[in-house]
Amino acid sequence: MFKILLIEDDTTLFQEIKDRLTGWSYDVHGISDFSQVMQEFTRTKPDLVIIDIQLPKFDGFHWCRMIRSHSNIPILFLSSRDHPTDMVMSMQLGADDFIQKPFHFDVLIAKIQAILRRVYNYNTEKVVLKTWSGATVDYEKNTVSNQIGTVELTKNELFILKLLVEQKNKIVTREELIKSLWDDERFVSDNTLTVNVNRLRKKLDSIGLGQYIETKVGQGYMAREEIDSYDT
Structure with missing residues (x-):
């Protein structure tokens, strides 16, 4: 079972994504204190991070930089903002993919499956x-x-x-x-x-x-x- 850390502050969307991913047999974890993202990342040891750009305290770009300074774990960005620069910035920071809100769940699961297949088949x-x-x-x-x-x-x-x-x-x-x-x-x-x-x-x-x-x-x-x- 792959473990996913979902960094999303919209509690309704978080629960919806978690429920759907749990139905696909993924183990989904969230963040309760958005000033403690790295502590939760270290504790959870996820196989994939899904992160929103707009977050309390610091934005998703900040946490992507922090994660990338410690790990090459795959990162998938979510964004409700319609700025092409957001996708470019995400990729430049080392994200593996980017998805625009609102999104169809089939697209999200396809991206997750592709990333996990690509990353963990190396072994x-x-x-x-x-x-x-x-x-x-x-x-x-x-x-x-x-x-x-x-x-x-x-x-x-x-x-x-x-x-x-x-x-x-x-x-x-x-x-x-x-x-x-x-x-x-x-x-x-x-x-x-x-x-x-x-x-x-x-x-x-x-x-x-x-x-x-x-x-x-x-x-x-x-x-x-x-x-x-x-x-x-």
Whole structure:
């Protein structure tokens, strides 16, 4: 049973979501004191966090930053505000997905299932290390390492890199990436993929690898492999 921490201050909506998710066999926990979100996060040890943007004390962006400073656990944002910048900000802070209120419950459950499937299926893979352009990609630790240093990736960033590295020197279309990441492209904007790739490239820049993630205009992306690199 997956454990979900639902950070939502609308008690009616919280109870409705909790009841529906409990019916899908999820273990849902809430927040009683919105100044103690991190304490509840540490105590609960959830598999997924669903968080509203507008909250008492501090907004959801603040708590996303706090969670990301300690954990790569998947985060799904909820928002009643109709601002495109909210989605961009969410992705830049490391959220895995974003859903606009009001929403159909089928859309919410589809996003939750896709995230959990994507994140927690890694442990069943036999290949956990991959070499690429002189670096080691660790699928279990969510890291990329080379002689310059190590960067830690979010689940989305790692999944994107994995898809590209597994087909290195080949173009992976935006449509293929979106479908692999979110299972059904109807539930995600094209801009979300762009934000995730840009964030991945920025992290890789810090160890000299950002240039090896190439944008193929009108097509997709490619992980370029150096000639003297080898596969694991």
